[in-house]
Amino acid sequence: MTPDLAMLRDLVESTPEIRRWPGTGAPESWVRAAETRVGRLPASYRWWLTETRASRVGHVDVASLADPEHVAEADDALTAEWRLTGDRLCFASDPDGAETFSFALDRTSASGEHPVVRVDGIDGSEEVVAETFAGFVSVQVALLRGLGDGPNPVVAELWRSTPGVLRPDGITVHGPHRFSEVNAAHDVPHLAPHWMLVGEDGEGAGLFMRRHGRDRTSVHRLDLSAFARSRPGEGGSRIEAEGELVTTDLLGLLGGDPAA
Known part of the structure; x- marks a missing residue:
């Protein structure tokens, strides 16, 4: 990429x-x-x-x-x-x-x-x-941020080419310098400890992926205000129940040239 x-x-x-x-x-x-x-x-x-x-x-x-x-x-x-x-x-x-x-x-x-x-x-x-x-x-x-090569294999592969992506259509995928800050700001470790916020769609929704488990390739979109209403530990269930499956190939989704 x-x-x-x-x-x-x-x-x-x-x-x-x-x-x-x-x-x-x-x-x-x-x-x-x-x-x-x-x-x-x-x-x-x-x-x-x-x-x-x-x-x-x-x-x-x-x-x-x-x-x-x-x-x-x-x-x-x-x-x-x-x-x-x-x-x-x-x-x-x-x-x-x-x-x-x-x-x-x-x-x-x-x-x-x-x-x-x-x-x-x-x-x-x-x-x-x-x-x-x-x-x-x-x-x-x-x-340096304690993230290893990346928080899951897909994000790690992305970061090996670019420190995040900002698409012309508004989709953002965060690099390692913003990752922990953004997840903490939306209380993801508390509300959905097995998930992570990898980016946003530019229209108020977050892009979520799993940190653990077999499926660490699916990207789900959920309005961040809806996610914020989750109870501690239940955010993952809300993502699965109310979120939209965007892709199982994040790198393919981002495959075009990013914004200059």
Whole structure:
């Protein structure tokens, strides 16, 4: 899925664990200069470089760009020689060297994004942790929020590509930076402890999915005012009885390009 850059901006601006410096990001000319050395960069990483001055997500340092004409190349620069090895471009690392994160340049999606692989610092083994750079940031924030990779497998898969989606038709699916806040605001853990509010339809109804059980793919729509009338622990029954089954394929529903 194509990363939703509006949601990525919201995540960056609302997550204190993303270290940001004052000022704007790198000029486009710096990005183009870097691309002459390391190849075309994924769109969501280009956005990160040009729109933010962010250098860290939690404990993970993210490579930056420097003025190619006036600044001596630093070891932490994206264009440092050690970062590009074959078809792997290392763009982030743990300060203690326990793990690094690289773009798998041998795999490119239709939107020009590369999967992100985690490389173990001890044995060199690889694990795909996200499908896009935006997904990498999303997963890191989910881990920081105690959400693991995601609250259920479907949402986890979505977050591996984009930190939520805002559709032109008003449908919103929340990223990890809003998830706990939104669920707490609607008292979902108290009213429906086995369910979660994954988004809204833009018309006053919530989109609910199960956290546990066999069916963690169905998405139900229920007016949030009706849900609020539930007694503690009975919200799930209300969702099932009064809610509308929207889809059993959330990713398919969101399959078009999100709002720019």
